[in-house]
Amino acid sequence: MRRWMKIVAAIGVVGLVASGGYWVSRHQNEPQQATPTKQHLVKQLKLVALGDSLTQGVGDTTPAHGYPGRIATALKKQTKIPTTALNLGKEGDRSDQILKRLNASARQQLAVKQANVIVLTAGGNDLLKVLQGAIVGHSEAEVTKAVQGTVPHYTANLQALLARVRQLNPKAALFLFGNYNPLYVYFPNFTAINTSVTTYNKVNATMVTKYDGYYVPTFKQLTYGQYQNGHARQDLIMQANEVGTNFLAALSSTRVQAAEKNNFLSPADHFHPNAKGYDLMTKALLQKMLLHDSWQYTKIGGQ
Template sequence: MVVLAGIGGAFFAFNGHHSLTTSKPQHINLVALGDSLTEGVGDEKKQGGYVSQIKSKLESKQNVKVSTANYGVAGNRSDQIEKRLKTQPKFQKTLKNADVIVMTVGGNDLFQRLQQEMFVSSTTTVKKDMSTALDTYQDKLTSLMTEIRKVNPKAPLFLYSIYNPVYVYFANVSLISQSVADYNEAAKKTAQADGHAYFVDINHDLSDGQYNTKAKRAKLVKQNKNVNGQGLNLARYNDVMSEQHKNSNIYISNDDHFHPNHKGYGIMTNHLYKVMMAHRDQWER
């Protein structure tokens, strides 16, 4: 009886301890802000892009309950995102209560400028103008980050890189890919200066798509030279933007050849999840 009592006591002690350590799911508020990539444009399943996917992934793999707020607006540049934050009290209040902040920014800053420059200026002028535009972008991104930190100084911020949505059609046009790389380097430095911001690099996965080896990319560059010549032709660019093409990127929407499709948002989600897990001490309690 003494032995049985001891076993019974051990059994109930174990179960008591187990019940105490099985906690309720942690609740986190994830606030996403930015441009069309946060809004979810291009997701043919109409499920909200990476915002809904990261919510599902965190809840299925971690002991968390996630509430999300989406402040992505298609077409917004960095200065327009900042203006919305400064002038919209609801946006400010929601961001203030965020445990996690995720942001997409920079694509419109870059590509709106590239479209203005590449078809009307000489190569020398374009390079000079793009260098000036890069400096302006870094200043604007720093200003945006400063404004975010005025509202919420502590929550970890996960900043997505930008990518080259038309790489598979213009792999031989180095100015586009180099500009993307330059803007990403500026964004990465800005994130590092913040101290609680982390860069989520999606550039090559989304830009390269199925051309994911050096040999495949070399073959693509050769093909593009035969079609495009040495530069970016306006007629060819408009053709790509308005038609379906056999070389389309498997992660980019065929509707506009610019935004991620559902698979592309899955790539974004996987990268975000990986970086969030690497810095889970910043948001898990």
């Protein structure tokens, strides 16, 4: 009897050892869990704004000077993090000129390197240069074709700008605005401008994504202004005069008008946003930033 008990005990020990070896082997082959990453709020938020007149704040009659000052205030209020915004916008700059200024300035390069958030406006002046040469005396189809032909050149310029920004700062949260049609309320029948802006905006949206950034649309809000629903825009179209080939003369007539038909654009030039327009830009940017909020945190530990 004792002999059988010894045999049973021996079998039990062997079984325990075997099952233990199986458990160890199994769990050794399982993927190891990464050490949890701890996130802490950044102590200071540094935002750098690069771009053209829409960054500079042309048309804004308030001390905020466009969206950079506004977004800094909004972020402080929303996150309670001390926030600074450096405005490096310059009126009239095309995408290649924004890059040229960045490359020529050690101060701008240092600011970009140290930024938690980088915001850009680009493409409006690139497109304007094309339209100035293509729009007068040409049909809408010809204008659209001319703009489409410049897309590869603009894409290359924007890519060079974004690549340089990422070279200086691979980690900062990156946001790029789209553009709008400031002439829509005067020429709603001339659809080639809307089509052209949309074409360039698609480049912005595609390219910023390739550089781990986010696109901030403003087309609908700033193009249509207070005419946001279809009925209001249809009334606007019914009241509009045909432009034909006299677009330059029609455009000149809008420049001398004292009032602005779009409630979100400046009456000074009928082109840039006014204070309400920059409020809209800031709201759109804030919503996008809060949706993609990695810029708030520093990461410690993890993989």
